[in-house]
Amino acid sequence: MTTPYSSDKAFLHADRIKRLLGGEITPPVTMDLWLTGRCNQACKWCVRETYRAGGQGDLPWLALERLIKDSAGMGLRGVVFSGGEPTIYQSDGHGLIDAMLLCTSYGLDVGLITNGAALGPLIPKFDDFNLLKLKFVRVSLDAGTSKTYAALHTVPDTAFKIVLDNLFKLMLECPPDCSIGISYVVTNDNWREIPQAIAIAADVGLDTVLFRTDVGRGDAHPGLPRVASVLLEQEAAKHPEIAIANRIEEPPPGSAPACRATPLVAVVSPDAKLNVCCSLAGRPEYQWGDLRTERFKELWGCQRHQDILAKLAEAPCPATCRMIGYNKAIQAVKEDSIHQNIL
Numbered sequence: 187m188t189t190p191y192s193s194d195k196a197f198l199h200a201d202r203i204k205r206l207l208g209g210e211i212t213p214p215v216t217m218d219l220w221l222t223g224r225c226n227q228a229c230k231w232c233v234r235e236t237y238r239a240g241g242q243g244d245l246p247w248l249a250l251e252r253l254i255k256d257s258a259g260m261g262l263r264g265v266v267f268s269g270g271e272p273t274i275y276q277s278d279g280h281g282l283i284d285a286m287l288l289c290t291s292y293g294l295d296v297g298l299i300t301n302g303a304a305l306g307p308l309i310p311k312f313d314d315f316n317l318l319k320l321k322f323v324r325v326s327l328d329a330g331t332s333k334t335y336a337a338l339h340t341v342p343d344t345a346f347k348i349v350l351d352n353l354f355k356l357m358l359e360c361p362p363d364c365s366i367g368i369s370y371v372v373t374n375d376n377w378r379e380i381p382q383a384i385a386i387a388a389d390v391g392l393d394t395v396l397f398r399t400d401v402g403r404g405d406a407h408p409g410l411p412r413v414a415s416v417l418l419e420q421e422a423a424k425h426p427e428i429a430i431a432n433r434i435e436e437p438p439p440g441s442a443p444a445c446r447a448t449p450l451v452a453v454v455s456p457d458a459k460l461n462v463c464c465s466l467a468g469r470p471e472y473q474w475g476d477l478r479t480e481r482f483k484e485l486w487g488c489q490r491h492q493d494i495l496a497k498l499a500e501a502p503c504p505a506t507c508r509m510i511g512y513n514k515a516i517q518a519v520k521e522d523s524i525h526q527n528i529l
């Protein structure tokens with residue numbers, strides 16, 4: 187296991203995987219928590235466009251407090267804050283730092299996915315009293331120049347420099363064991379800037395870079411994944427010090443495992459609903475509950491959750507899904523294609 191993007195870590199949760207294979211719905215290891223549907227940017231490809239356009243507000247603080255208490259009590263280990271834009275979260279006078287400290291008070295690890303534009307004032311607080319078990323901050327950069335960044339994130343040309351400055355500040359001020367990285371959605375419009383983005387990561391001294399396809403619009407040129415992947419591998423070879431993950435190309439047809447891993451990650455949207463996984467989030471047929479009025483411990487594993495999982499079990503995990511590595515690991519254990527008793 188060499189990088190945070192390796193799915194090998196599934197085996198560290200072998201107990202839960204065995205329970206899943208036995209037909210149980212285990213408590214989640216991680217929670218993806220979308221604190222708000224609001225955002226200060228408007229990326230061309232944003233998968234959360236319906237949340238943003240629907241004017242969805244912020245997860246109520248009271249519901250958040252109860253959710254963290256319940257889920258930590260059930261065995262949750264970490265929370266990844268996302269959105270909308272989590273750095274602009276506000277509810278009852280509480281912001282992102284309060285939400286992070288709440289998680290830390292229950293011993294949970296914390297990660298942050300952000301566009302980085304409003305990070306500046308928050309960064310000095312990341313090291314407060316060494317309370318935050320902040321494991322990673324990932325800034326969605328998606329470009330190598332200010333012009334392309336402005337066009338794709340629909341922001342002024344000046345925004346790119348602000349985000350780069352914030353990346354520098356993160357490197358200087360975050361706890362040393364916190365990984366700082368960028369992500370890059372590769373499209374027809376920005377693939378040529380892959381070398382610049384990797385050069386920026388090297389200049390700033392970042393730990394990780396994640397490249398992936400646009401999972402929403404499906405308008406990529408058919409040759410894009412191969413061309414972008416070759417360019418990326420060439421540039422990555424020059425920077426072995428950075429953990430660069432290539433999730434641009436899809437595996438060959440027929441290799442998709444069954445979808446079994448979703449209970450390992452709970453996904454909570456800003457409308458206080460549970461979603462069976464991040465790829466299917468926002469689709470009413472894959473959502474349940476209302477955390478403003480219902481408790482997580484009652485909703486997790488309820489009949490509706492079981493029915494959704496039964497529906498999913500028939501479908502292969504799409505190649506673009508972040509859970510695919512975990513689904514492959516579970517399949518390997520189920521079929522014993524790895525000969526688990528022979529080391």
Ligand SMILES: C[S@@+](CC[C@H](N)C(=O)[O-])C[C@H]1O[C@@H](n2cnc3c(N)ncnc32)[C@H](O)[C@@H]1O
Binds near residue numbers: 234271
């Ligand atoms: C929805 S955003 C929310 C957090 C924050 N606003 C940000 O952009 O980092 C979370 C991640 O999803 C990625 N994302 C959004 N739309 C996508 C798409 N169509 N395909 C792949 N990734 C996408 C963003 O680039 C970002 O890294």
Ligand code: SF4
Binds near residue numbers: 225
């Ligand atoms: S910054 Fe994040 S939430 Fe905002 S539009 Fe871009 S991808 Fe969507």
